[in-house]
Amino acid sequence: MKEIIKINLDNEMDLIMAHKRCIKIAEMCGMPSSFQTRFSTAVSEVARCSIAxxxxxxxxxxxxxIKATQKEIVAIIxxxxxxxxxxxxxxxYASKIAANIEYSxxxxxxxxxxxxxxxxPGLMSETKIKGLIDYFKYEPPLSPYDEIRKKNIELIALSEKLVESENKYRQLANTxxxxxxxxxxxxNVILANESLENYLQFPLLNFDRKTLSNFVHPEDIDRIxxxxxxxxxxxxxxxxxxRIKYDNSSYIWHLVSIIPNKSEDxxxxxxxxxxxxxNAQKMVVETLKDNSELKIIQRELESANSKLLFKNKELEQFAYIASHDLQEPLRKIMIMLSRAGQHLSEDQKKEYYFDRITLAAGRLSHLITDVLNYSRVDIKKQQFEEVxxxxxxxEILGDLSMVIEEKSAVIHVNELPIVSGLHTQLRQLLxxxxxNALKFTSADPIVTISATNLPDEKNELALSGNYHLISVSDNGIGMDSQYSGRIFDMFQRLHERDQYGGNGIGLALCRRIIENHNGSIDFTSQPGKxxxxxIYLPKQQ
Known part of the structure; x- marks a missing residue:
């Protein structure tokens, strides 16, 4: 059955609307007036019981x-x-006047x-059915009650989407x-995540000298x-x-960043x-500052420090996306809700704002999901196993079967090795x-996944003989070598969103999974080729 309209049966006004809309649907489908009356009366009899x-x-x-030239109007209560x-x-009574009535x-x-x-006679095409749906969707209200009821339904739906988006955003911020x-x-403090509240162990209400003196070192208050x-x-x-208070007698060093938030206007x-x-970096620097005997260790720690700073940069990107990119769709929803009620007709509201709200909420939902997937890639408390x-x-080809069929893709999978790792993460990697190989293409995709024992003279890991070398090749659009330095960075996109979907997190997630498995990932590419x-994964020892 192709659904045309729903009506909640709460009172007599709903009964009147149900009767009129039964008549209207029957009329628009070409039903004779006598049958229109019989059908709508039968529906009204049962609807009256529901209301009472x-x-x-x-x-x-x-x-x-039912078939090309046979159709029926259906009411389900x-x-x-x-x-x-x-x-x-x-x-x-309804059974006597209706052509068919079933009850369970x-x-x-x-x-x-x-x-x-x-x-x-005549066909009931998809276009005509869509015309019926649009008619009732945009028809003028039958009464003031009907108008208020329609607005309430729309506002409830928008409110539910807004609450869902806010909950996902807060979950991300707390993660x-x-x-x-x-x-x-x-x-005034508008928002604080759980990490901050748990660390301070008291509610942060204001960002002023009096409040800061409760947890910031006295010598650093003027600086911040x-x-x-x-x-x-x-x-x-x-x-x-x-320096921020760690306990009653000690402080630890923190890097503080203040970033302005730009609103829609x-x-x-x-x-x-x-x-x-x-704090760990600061202590290392202070300890090794003038100690010539530990210069070699210092260089190693500086290398580790660089990696840690890189991780901190990624965390900073998390903070930025939580405060700006993820809030942008939410602000749009709230602004559109506000504007929707200001001197606009129902048609204008539907045409200019409500569809945009749905798109903004959907984009936010996908972005939150991708960012949460990235933040949860961790190997703590997990044991490697044979995969x-x-x-x-x-499993992957089963999941992508519809995309493969839709794009007429050809997938070649050669014999792959058994490796030591985490099944879920390796599955996400491949x-x-x-x-990506199926997505970034302008022709019928051809994808080849294979493993080789031939050493790559340009890669030290392959030359060592202790690593499996796995390749994923495609005939897609390729990319220029100028992007090699940042293709695995968070939120990096080489194309506009309307060309190819995604949020620029997939390859960053791949690199993080490879790092968790003590391996390496690289690529070769040419535009249009x-x-x-x-992928280099350690062999089992």
Whole structure:
């Protein structure tokens, strides 16, 4: 059945609407007037029982195409009460005047199906059915009650999407392992994540000298207040190092960043502040500053420091996306909700705002999912096991079967090794690479996944003989060598969103998975000639 319209059966006004809309659908489908009356009367009889004696009653009207030239109008009434047992006389009357009526009561829900054949000739095309749906979607209200009811339904749906988006955003903010807060123009704390609240063990309400003195080292308070004042006055960033209280007698070093948040109209009315623990780096620097006997160790630690700073940079990107990119769709939803009620007709509201709200919420949902997947890639408390990559590829090709069929893709999978690792992460790695190969192409994709023992003279890992070399090759659009330095960075996109989908997280996730497995990933590519990704995974010892 093609659903045309739903009506909640709550009162007599709903009964009137149900009757009129039954008549209208029957009329638009070419049903004779006598049959229109019989069908709508039968539906009204059962609907009246639902309103009088039922609970959570819902009427769904639609068209059922039995075959090319045979169709019927269908009304389905669901209720939490056994309606036929409550009003047998109403059902008897409806059965006499309706062409077909079916009733069932199962699992505390009754279902009444009333149908009436449409004898007029002609096909019921998808275009005509869409026209019926659009007619009732955009028809003028039958009464002030109908208008208010429509608006309430729309606002409830929008409110549910907004709450869902806000919950996902808050979940992401609380997942990030850094201390985050958002400050307003008057030093008031608008938002603080759980990491900050748990660290301070008291609610952070204001960002002023009195509050800061409770957890910031006395010698560092002027530094952070001066940076905060400068950032607020100049609408600029601030970056500095301060000490935050660890317990009653000690402090640890943190890198503090203050970043202005830009609103939709271009103004600045809040600032993102986050604190990253850099105490280990500071202690290393102080310890090794003048110690000539530990110069070799210092160089090793400096290398580790660089990696740690890189990780901190990634965390900073997390904080930025949480405060800006992820909030952008939410701000759009709230602005559009506000504008939708200002002197606009229902048609204008639907045409200009509500569809955009749905798109913004959907984009945010995908972005949150991708970022959460990236943040959860971790090997702590997980044990490596033997993973057969042939089985992994079989699962992946099953998941992508619809895309492969749609794009007429050809997939070649040669014999792959058994490796030591985490099944879920290795599956995500190969899934991302194969999915990219199917996505970034302008012709029928040809993808080849294979393993080789031939050493790559340009790679030290392959020359050592201790690593499996796995390749994922495609005939896609390829990329220029100028992108080799940043293709695996977070949120890097080489194409506009309307050309190819995604959020620029997939390859960053691949690199992180490879790092967890003590391996390496690289690629070779030429524009228009495809790309090959090279994966190096340690052999089992």
């Amino acid at each position: 004696k039922g609970s959570n009653s819902l009427l769904v009207l639609g068209v059922n195409i 669901t209720d939490a009460v056994d309606l036929k047992n409550c009003s047998p006389e109403a059902f008897n 009561f199962y699992n505390n829900q009754s279902t009444t199906r009333i149908s009436q054949p449409v004898l007029s 990030i392992p850094i201390l985050i807060c958002v400050i307003g123009e008057r030093n 207040l001066e940076g905060w004042s400068r950032a607020r006055s100049n609408r600029s960033d601030f970056l500095g190092e301060i 271009g103004s600045f009315n809040s600032w993102l502040i986050h604190f990253v623990d850099i 057969d990559l042939n089985e992994v590829m079989s 899934y991302n690479l194969v999915n 495809g790309t090959t990704f090279w």
